[in-house]
Each structure stands twice: as C-alpha cells, then as structure tokens.
Amino acid sequence: MAKHKRGPRQARLARWRIWVQVGFAALWLDGFFAGLIRLHSFCSPVFHCYSCPLATFACPIGVIANFSALHTIPLIALGTLLAVGAFAGTFVCGWACPFGFLQDIAAKLPLPKFALPSWTGYTRYVVLATLVVAIPYLYGEKHRLFFCSVCPAGALEGGLPNLVGAAYDRLTSPPDSSPVQPDAADASAAASQPLAATTADANGPSAQEKKSPDEPAPLPWLSRTKTIILASFLIGIFFAWRPWCTVFCPLGAIFSLCNRFSFVYLRFHPASCRNCAVCRSVCRHGGPPEDRVGDLTCVRCLECSGCQAVGLQTGFSRQAVGPSQPACPVRSAKRDTTA
Amino acid sequence: MVHWLQRVLLPAVLCLLGVGAVIYGALWHSAAVIHQEETKITVSVDATGKVVPPGMEHWVGAAPALMSGDLPAAGMDGIASAPGGPDPSGLPTPSDGMGSPPGPGLGLGPGFPPGFAMMFMPPLSKTTLSGEPVDVETIELETKLVREVTIGGVILSDGVLRRTYMGTPPSLCPT
Numbered sequence: 479m480a481k482h483k484r485g486p487r488q489a490r491l492a493r494w495r496i497w498v499q500v501g502f503a504a505l506w507l508d509g510f511f512a513g514l515i516r517l518h519s520f521c522s523p524v525f526h527c528y529s530c531p532l533a534t535f536a537c538p539i540g541v542i543a544n545f546s547a548l549h550t551i552p553l554i555a556l557g558t559l560l561a562v563g564a565f566a567g568t569f570v571c572g573w574a575c576p577f578g579f580l581q582d583i584a585a586k587l588p589l590p591k592f593a594l595p596s597w598t599g600y601t602r603y604v605v606l607a608t609l610v611v612a613i614p615y616l617y618g619e620k621h622r623l624f625f626c627s628v629c630p631a632g633a634l635e636g637g638l639p640n641l642v643g644a645a646y647d648r649l650t651s652p653p654d655s656s657p658v659q660p661d662a663a664d665a666s667a668a669a670s671q672p673l674a675a676t677t678a679d680a681n682g683p684s685a686q687e688k689k690s691p692d693e694p695a696p697l698p699w700l701s702r703t704k705t706i707i708l709a710s711f712l713i714g715i716f717f718a719w720r721p722w723c724t725v726f727c728p729l730g731a732i733f734s735l736c737n738r739f740s741f742v743y744l745r746f747h748p749a750s751c752r753n754c755a756v757c758r759s760v761c762r763h764g765g766p767p768e769d770r771v772g773d774l775t776c777v778r779c780l781e782c783s784g785c786q787a788v789g790l791q792t793g794f795s796r797q798a799v800g801p802s803q804p805a806c807p808v809r810s811a812k813r814d815t816t817a
Numbered sequence: 818m819v820h821w822l823q824r825v826l827l828p829a830v831l832c833l834l835g836v837g838a839v840i841y842g843a844l845w846h847s848a849a850v851i852h853q854e855e856t857k858i859t860v861s862v863d864a865t866g867k868v869v870p871p872g873m874e875h876w877v878g879a880a881p882a883l884m885s886g887d888l889p890a891a892g893m894d895g896i897a898s899a900p901g902g903p904d905p906s907g908l909p910t911p912s913d914g915m916g917s918p919p920g921p922g923l924g925l926g927p928g929f930p931p932g933f934a935m936m937f938m939p940p941l942s943k944t945t946l947s948g949e950p951v952d953v954e955t956i957e958l959e960t961k962l963v964r965e966v967t968i969g970g971v972i973l974s975d976g977v978l979r980r981t982y983m984g985t986p987p988s989l990c991p992t
Contacts, residue, residue, distance in 0.1 A: 520963070540990075552963070554960070556838060557836065557839035738823075741824060793825035
C-alpha cells in the first residue's frame with residue numbers, strides 16, 4: 479500500500495478507527511460494567527447476537543425476524559435503524575459493528591486476499607428479503623432457514639460460548655451432583671427445551687432429550703448447517719476483506735440504502751483528483767473512487783480520505799469543490815459523486 | 818436546494834420518525850399474549866377432613882336441620898348437596914365425597930342449641946387445591962415482547978401470540 483501524506487482532518491481520524499471499534503465493542507459486550515447491564519428490551523444498531531452471554535442489547539435483525547414470525551411490526555428495531563441510518567449510514571458498519579471489527583482484525587493477517595465481485599453486494603438484499611422477512615412471516619421461526627438458525631454471529635457469539643460453558647460445567651461439577659433441570663439458569667438447559675429440538679437441523683446433531691433423570695443434560699451442540707456456515711465465515715474472513723458485510727449482512731443492506739441521504743457522508747471532488755490512484759490501492763474493495771464512494775458496499779472506513787479529493791462532509795457543509803488542483807482530463811468530465 | 822433536501826431535510830425527518838417509532842414502541846405499542854396459569858383454590862377443611870363449601874364456614878356445628886343433610890337455604894351459592902347437581906363455583910361436588918355440608922358425623926344430635934358446637938370445634942384449616950391450567954390473556958408492551966423473543970418465549974399459534982413456557986423463563990434463545 480503506497481504511503482501518502484495525511485492532510486485532511488478526516489484522514490487523521492481514520493487512524494483512530496480501530497480504537498473507536500474497540501470502544502463500541504466494549505459497549506455491545508457490556509465491558510464497561512462487567513456484565514451487569516442487560517437492556518434486551520432495546521436494540522443496538524449493530525450486528526451482534528443477543529444470545530451472547532455479554533450482549534447488552536438485542537440484535538435488530540433477530541428482533542425483526544422474530545417479529546416477522548409473530549406478524550407484528552417491530553417499531554423499536556425499525557425506528558432504531560432508521561434513526562441511526564439516516565444520520566450516519568454505513569458509518570455504523572465501519573466504525574461500530576463488532577462483527578465487522580472481527581473481520582477487520584482477521585484481514586490484517588498477511589494472507590492473500592481475494593476481491594469479491596461487485597454483484598455480490600446485492601445478495602444482502604436477497605438475504606434480508608427472504609431469510610429475515612419472508613421465510614419467518616410465512617413459515618415461522620421453526621423453519622431451518624429462519625435467519626437466527628443460520629446466523630454465524632449467533633453461532634460465534636452465542637452458540638459456542640454456550641457450548642463451552644456447558645462443557646466446562648460438566649467437567650467441573652462433581653460426579654454425584656444432581657442432574658441439571660431443563661428450566662435451570664444453566665445455559666445448556668435451553669437446548670433441551672421442546673422448541674429447540676424443532677429448530678435444529680434434521681441432518682445434524684441436535685440436543686437430545688434427557689433419557690433418564692440421572693443423566694446430565696446433553697451438551698448444546700450447534701446444528702450442522704450452522705456449523706458449516708460458521709466454518710465458512712471463519713475461513714473467509716482471512717482471505718477476503720469483510721466477506722460477511724459485503725455478501726450476506728442484512729443490516730448492512732439496510733444501512734447502505736441510507737447512504738444516499740444520510741446526514742454524514744463522503745464526497746468525491748473530481749476537480750481535486752490528480753489521478754494518482756492511491757485511493758484505489760487503499761480501498762479494500764478497489765475500483766475508481768468516484769464509483770467506490772457511491773458503492774453500496776462502502777463501509778466508510780475513511781481510508782480513502784487521505785486524498786484531498788475525498789472528503790467527509792455533513793448536510794451543513796459548504797458545497798465547495800475542494801482544494802484547487804490541476805484538472806484531471808479524465809475525471810473533469812464526470813459529475814460530482816457522493817456516498 | 819437539492820442538497821438541502823437530500824442531506825438535511827430528509828435525514829432529519831427520517832431521524833425524527835425513527836426516534837418517534839422507538840418512543841411509541843416503548844410506551845404504547847402492545848400486543849395480546851396468551852399464557853397458561855395454574856388455577857389454585859384455597860378451601861376450608863373441617864375437623865373430619867371434609868371440605869367446607871365457601872360461605873358455609875359459619876354453619877359448621879350449627880343448626881340441627883343441616884345435620885340431617887337437608888338442602889341449605891336458598892341464596893347460598895356453591896353448595897350442591899343434591900347428588901348430581903351442578904356446582905356453579907367449580908368446587909368438588911358432594912358426589913366426590915368432599916362437598917357435603919356438615920352432618921351427623923360431627924357427633925352432635927338434636928337438643929343442642931345452634932352454635933353450641935362452635936364453642937368446641939377446632940378452627941377450620943385452609944388447604945390449596947391445584948386445578949387445570951387455564952389460558953390467560955395479557956396485554957404486553959413491545960419492550961417486553963422484544964425481551965421475550967430473545968429467549969424464544971413467544972410464538973404465533975393459531976393466529977394468537979402464545980407464551981412457550983410456564984413459570985421460570987428459559988435462559989437463552991433456542992436457535
């Protein structure tokens with residue numbers, strides 16, 4: 479990646495992105511209050527499973543999917559997404575989402591990276607329309623393609639900690655201890671409930687019924703479908719930048735629609751562009767900046783704002799062209815592009 | 818002008834709509850949820866272990882007319898001494914052997930003034946009987962519904978929202 483002088487203020491701001499992501503991750507994981515705060519009656523604007531042992535808020539996509547199954551409008555979840563999206567757009571994805579933060583960290587490893595085709599950005603809308611809205615509405619939450627049943631965030635943040643915790647309890651509990659009751663606070667108890675058995679993948683291992691009162695509760699293994707999706711995700715994040723955000727994330731699909739009219743946005747000034755192509759090398763998705771700034775998959779990480787042709791602006795910013803530069807013969811013919 | 822509409826007015830309106838939706842959802846938006854509750858009935862039991870129908874507690878050991886097993890006076894609801902008679906209160910009927918009014922089994926015969934036995938009768942004890950679970954409909958705010966769906970506590974069944982558990986809620990979402 480070519481080094482260039484960071485002139486604009488927003489370029490210096492981009493250096494702090496990882497720390498902002500750490501701070502938000504601590505908020506969603508209740509790191510500030512050591513797991514004491516639980517506000518599952520309200521949704522966070524990020525992709526984070528509410529089954530995570532440390533989840534402070536409820537996941538908006540999970541709430542939307544469940545309310546779709548209940549044939550009820552989730553005003554709290556939709557209102558939260560609308561308010562945040564109208565203000566910041568996909569800034570939430572690039573600066574606040576813990577799932578995106580995990581992918582950013584994984585992408586830092588020096589492994590070969592593969593660029594995803596641009597058309598894959600539209601599959602998010604298919605996921606949103608089918609797995610989050612249509613399938614729950616038509617078939618209920620017990621369908622195997624109900625979003626929460628296949629979500630890798632749920633598997634990674636809820637399923638795996640649940641499984642590890644149950645295994646740890648079984649290893650550390652004395653042999654003659656009383657068996658775990660199905661409705662106990664133990665996390666493994668949830669898998670033995672009748673509702674859990676019907677949502678598990680029929681081809682995969684699922685929580686089995688207790689055979690006798692003397693046997694301990696079975697370990698809450700993940701379904702086969704969920705395991706495959708989680709494994710694919712964990713492999714993909716090392717070889718592509720933000721594959722989940724680009725291809726499947728329904729929350730990113732909602733926020734990317736808000737990029738066209740969000741109060742805070744990125745603006746490309748073609749008159750200031752010197753065609754040095756540095757922004758193209760900086761941007762994880764590649765492509766010309768006038769297209770990338772307006773792309774639906776842009777997470778507004780501000781890496782490209784090191785160039786003076788790309789600026790962070792708000793609705794109250796002056797519509798200046800930007801610092802005067804020799805006009806680029808290629809881009810001077812293009813219109814201003816905003817994201 | 819277009820810029821102001823696109824980047825100021827429109828996001829401001831949408832932000833306000835979003836905040837308004839959150840406030841409305843948190844304070845007013847609600848739905849009816851049906852959950853099951855176990856019915857419990859507390860009844861009085863006399864010294865012989867027989868259930869005293871409600872309203873008859875003060876008749877224990879009283880007038881000789883009752884000791885002969887005659888029907889009580891009109892207006893005393895819930896007492897069905899006639900065999901096969903329906904008990905509108907739902908209490909066990911005399912055919913069950915538990916609902917009969919106090920009779921000669923108390924060992925008191927004619928000649929004693931009404932209320933005499935009450936001076937020597939031990940106080941009635943209370944016992945609780947469990948009945949069949951019944952469906953109870955409650956109106957719940959959306960905040961509670963959001964919390965319930967995070968643990969898989971509500972499903973749509975036959976067109977109505979129904980709680981999936983009774984008593985202690987589960988700890989995690991089943992998915």
